[in-house]
Amino acid sequence: MNDRQSHPADETLITLLDEPQAAAPGTAAHVEGCTVCRARVDGLVRLLTELGAEPPAPSGEELAAQRERIAAAVRDRPLAEARPLARRPIHRLWWAPLALAAAAAGLLLFTPFQSIPPDPPGGNRLPVVVHAERAAEEAFEAAVETGGQSGTAPLDEIAPILTEEEFAADFATLEADFAVLPAADQEAILDRLSTMTFEL
């Protein structure tokens, strides 16, 4: 391609590398077939790689000495009285799988966390919802193990962000949307939920 005007702008190529999902449609295909733009992208990749390279690190002894200094400083400093911890807010996440997980997790929050009911005999809930609840429970446990908030925040701390009614309404909508998805999509979403971690 010899017309410079027809090549994507630097900005577009940076987006392609930085946030590929946000890149203008056709950019990747253009780069694939354009030697000029491939070279530009290669140059950007080298630049980004060098920018992200590990800088020289202090030795283990230096780090240990630093920890000692910090510990000594901390010993001499009384802690200020702690204010109550707020739970991180639940944001509205309209990306369906995550929202479904959040809604399912919401059910766990608003019902006793440890008492997920077994499949109701002849129950009227969609099996997928039960699965989602279990996936969410597992995700919650993973979140707890990996340092996420425990998910046991009382409702009144969460209410200003998303009320129980809103949660229920969101969940009902999602449940309906989910029910009409092709089985393969449902399965893919459930797979994803089962490996997802939460931060509330």
Add this chain to the structure above:
Amino acid sequence: MGDDELVEQARAGDARAFGQLVERHQRRLGATMTRMTGDPDLALDLTQEAFIRAWDGLGGFEGRAAFSTWLYRIAVRLAYDAMRREGSWESHDLDDSITDSSPGPDAAVEGSARAAELRRRVADLPEMQRAVVTLRTYNELPYKEIAAILETSENSARVSFHHAITRLRAEYLRDGYGMEARHT
């Protein structure tokens, strides 16, 4: 044990729990400060000061952001202050301590020179761009978290990153480093 539990214990006065938080975040935060300031000695000081400030501020930490986000916010503010105090930032010579795994001495010298030049260029960036470039390329943080650390909007962080990379790329090319294949 996760950060949140350690933070809760530290807030109750458990210095050992805080020590675990230090050990967990010390290396990465130090490297981030080195990347931002270009000065490993200063980075060590900033990291230490950030942890001490974090301890002092633990009582006021409300848990609305992750501990690491809050810690990095403190450290970045300290880095900004240090950079402002020293005026126009001079990139320090890190090359002596860089271990280059490239194949031969010529490549090592060239890589070292290029890295030094790049650090100088990064050091010339406005502080916000420098911070965003570091947090995005080295720490690989999402823009949402970068925005939380830098107390700006995601879009502003994104724009800063694009401006910085566009500028660095132009300078990189002007320096003759942009087009050649690496290690060839």
